[in-house]
Structure formats: C-alpha cells, structure tokens
Amino acid sequence: MTVAPPLAALLGLAELRGATLAEVDAAAALQHRVDRKYLVPLDRARRLVAGLADSHHVLDLGEGRRTTSYLSTYFDTPELGSWRAHVQQRRRRWKVRTRLYAEDGLCRVEVKTKDGRGATVKHALRVPAAEYGELPTAAAAFVDELLERAGVPVTAGALSAAVEIRYVRAALADLRHGSRVTLDSTLSCRRDGRTATLDPGHVLIETKGGARPAPADRLLLGMGVRPVSLSKYVIGQSLLTPGLPDNDVRRLARAHFTTETHRASLPAQHQAPLPERVPTA
Numbered sequence: 001m002t003v004a005p006p007l008a009a010l011l012g013l014a015e016l017r018g019a020t021l022a023e024v025d026a027a028a029a030l031q032h033r034v035d036r037k038y039l040v041p042l043d044r045a046r047r048l049v050a051g052l053a054d055s056h057h058v059l060d061l062g063e064g065r066r067t068t069s070y071l072s073t074y075f076d077t078p079e080l081g082s083w084r085a086h087v088q089q090r091r092r093r094w095k096v097r098t099r100l101y102a103e104d105g106l107c108r109v110e111v112k113t114k115d116g117r118g119a120t121v122k123h124a125l126r127v128p129a130a131e132y133g134e135l136p137t138a139a140a141a142f143v144d145e146l147l148e149r150a151g152v153p154v155t156a157g158a159l160s161a162a163v164e165i166r167y168v169r170a171a172l173a174d175l176r177h178g179s180r181v182t183l184d185s186t187l188s189c190r191r192d193g194r195t196a197t198l199d200p201g202h203v204l205i206e207t208k209g210g211a212r213p214a215p216a217d218r219l220l221l222g223m224g225v226r227p228v229s230l231s232k233y234v235i236g237q238s239l240l241t242p243g244l245p246d247n248d249v250r251r252l253a254r255a256h257f258t259t260e261t262h263r264a265s266l267p268a269q270h271q272a273p274l275p276e277r278v279p280t281a
Contacts, residue, residue: 037227111123
C-alpha cells in the first residue's frame, strides 16, 4: 500500500520561515478574531502556502517539526444543544471540548462562544493529559463560569462526550499584522464505532483575523475558492448520529467525507451513547 507524504511535504512548509509558539500566540492576540473556513483541493492549498511565504511564518515546534496531531473530544447535552445552536445559526452559539496535542502530550479544556458582533471568543485551561475526554471538577468550574458569562444556560454537569475529531494541523501566522491560517488534513470524525473521513485530496483551511479579509482570504478568492459555513463538530454529529434532521453542513460534507462503520473494533467505553432524536424546532 502506498503511504501518502506527510502534510508538511505536501504543502511545501519547509520553504517558509519558522516561528515559535510564543511568537504565533502573540501575533494572534493582536486583533479581534473572525474565522473563515474553506474546503480546498490540495494543489490550491500548496499554492496558497507559496503565496503567503513572503508575509507569513510557519509554526515550528522544534527540530523541524511543522505539524501537530490533534485529538478533540466535543461535549454536548443529551438534546445536542450545542449542535442545534450551530445548525440553526443562533446568536448564542457555543462549544466545549478537550483537546490533546498528541506529540507534545499537552491537553486543554476549551470553551468557544460568539460575542455580540459575531466574532469567536475562545478561552482555554491547561489540564493533565490524563484528563483528556473528561470534565473533572476544575474543568467543570471553568466551563460553568464561561458559559454563564456568555449567557448560555448550560452547565458542565449536563454535558457528556459526543464526538471525537482527529486531524493533522499546520499553522501559519503573519507576525506583523496578527492574522493566522491553519491547514488541517487527514481529518476524521468518530462516534459510536462509526467514522467520517475527509477526502485526502482536500484540506480544511481556516483564516483567523480581523473583520476585513486577510491576504489568505484574498488569495483563495483569486483561486476561485469561496468560504463555507462549516464546523468539524457539526459535521461529525450530522454524518454519524442517526435520526438528525438534514442540514446544509451535512449536504456539503457528503460531497467530501466517506463514512464507515467499525463498531466491533472499538472498546465499549469509547462509544458514546446515542442522543435522543433531535427536534427541528
């Protein structure tokens, strides 16, 4: 079986100048964050990286490593309140997840909400790697405080693990102007012994910056690529949970994701219970 080259080689990341995590984090803090997402063929993603080489650095994690493997477990209520808020484009959208950076053994609890201007607000708490996929006492208190502050009437006690998302990510940053670009490959969504996998010929690109389109957005527009309303978590639930109403994300994802069942290969403790059928209202 032919093994595909790693993401760094496919995108030509060796050609970019490197930046440390501290430099990239400092750049990201320079401005209010608006996210735009694109599903991009691999050849256009490589053209984008080449087009940004003069203005952007690539996150270098030491010894030439320029990608990271991510594992993210998303939490939701039994009625899938987070999923519904996103599908129905509610003003108070929210996500709660634990994220593991596999090569580094780092784990964080993250809470994402929308502010009054529609921009993404994200807060994170470092936790032990052994707590990945869980919300113990300190993490639960962190989640409760942030959801209450955002006006979301949900507590950590009402949440349980819903979907796990895995992918490999490269991150670029314009250290001067504060915009960032992430490129995700080998993306898979896992639930109850079923997996939905992104076509290996595509990359999910996210631009993170201010209200005005960044250079990456303009380059993608010039290549004929338009932004899409897409959430990894919404994709996972929409494709893998029976009985959910059809939605725009599912229709888009079906063109780029392949779903398979392998229940027998997963231990029972890693299979989240199916939620109740979600009403469309």
